[in-house]
Amino acid sequence: MLVYLLFVFLISSQYAAGQFGDFKQDFGYVTVREGAHMFYWLFYTTADVENYTDRPLVVWLQGGPGGSSTGIGNFEILGPLDLSLQERNYTWVKNFNVLFIDNPVGTGFSYVDNNSYLTTTNDEIALDFVNLMRGFYEKNTEFEGVPLYIYGQSYGGKMAVDMGIRMHEAEEAGTIKSNLRGIAMGNAWIHPVDATLTWGPLLLAAGLVDQEGYEEIQAHAREAERLFNEGLYFQSTAQWASTQGAVFRRTTNVDFYNILTKMPSQPDTRSAYEIAREMMIHDNSHMADTKQEVVNLYQLMNNEVKQALNIPDHVTWGSLSNAVFNTLRTDFMKPVTDGIEKLLNETDIIVTKYNGNLDLICDTPGQILWVDRLKWDGAEGYKNAPRNPIWEDNKLQGYYKSYGNFRFFWINVAGHSVPRDNPAGSRAFLRDMTSFG
Known part of the structure; x- marks a missing residue:
């Protein structure tokens, strides 16, 4: 085990020289299992705090499966720079340490030695994630014990459920020194x-x-x-x-x-x-x-970013996205509501569901159906809980309902990507879960 952890550490550190842009950051690879190499990109918070570890660590997961967090989530949604490489005024880095992860393996800058190492189930994705986080904490020991929150959009929300379960199991077994406090599923492909x-x-x-x-x-x-x-x-x-x-x-x-x-x-x-x-x-x-914006992102990631982050020459950002999706095609339509019930019944992890009301693909009516069928100890309490308005910037941004460790946020003037479409409304569910935002 010690030899494996040392190997993980070395792989993680191999490409740590250099950076992209002026924001303090860390990045690297973790070999999560034989033949599978996962890439992460961390941006340290710019909050006015004595130590950056005074603020939580937030993981952002993109959807797909096959969408890149380091590209799409970072430059198009909530990272410190937008696609024009201008500073984003509502970036989550202002309040949190944000960790973008290209997962499943084969996504973004993450790669496999051959396609037989791609994941086929949500649980396999979760196990890889736990190993990624082990490698991350091995290199960044200062984050051990810092509150950890996992935010997943679309298919990323589906992945976050099993990740929450496997991370909690690893914490209970003492094999990882994380402090998982909550998971959030944004316009997620849950059912x-x-x-x-x-x-x-x-x-x-x-x-x-x-x-x-x-x-x-x-x-x-x-x-x-x-x-x-x-x-x-x-x-x-x-x-x-x-x-x-x-x-x-x-x-x-x-x-x-x-x-x-x-x-x-x-x-x-x-x-x-x-x-x-x-x-x-x-x-x-x-x-x-x-479409041109997507092309520009592809060019940005495979030229300026790739060079700055010292990505191996043989890795092309996004080149395996179709293979990642196709390999998970049998698992694609399977729900993860059993996992949500497990988290609610067996842990104190906060489980947040937020949804932009203008989305169709992961529409709010479809989310309410599975929420109302959940079997957990607080089901009756949630059913009878009040639905309260969300006021931000003197505007009605949506509604929320909560009971125990479960929350549901309806966000107005937002489609599939709430943090991008309605940053003000996003502050409500960020504060509720983390107390910052």
């Missing part, structure tokens, strides 16, 4: 069938489809549900993609990440599955309108 079945009703209520369009969408969604219930998970994922295709046809290309906007129609020879996969990986509102 995929629930989400898919509520697209039609939401679009109909919003006036974005007529009755005929609603019926077509629901027919596709019910077929995805049937396949899932029969254990045909691979086929259910394909049918989920077909349901998205029906939504695009009937709404003339509504933006799945913000129902108030549409993506421009354009010829596309890709299959429904390929289009749906790209949307999940990029995890980016107005995807078609910002």
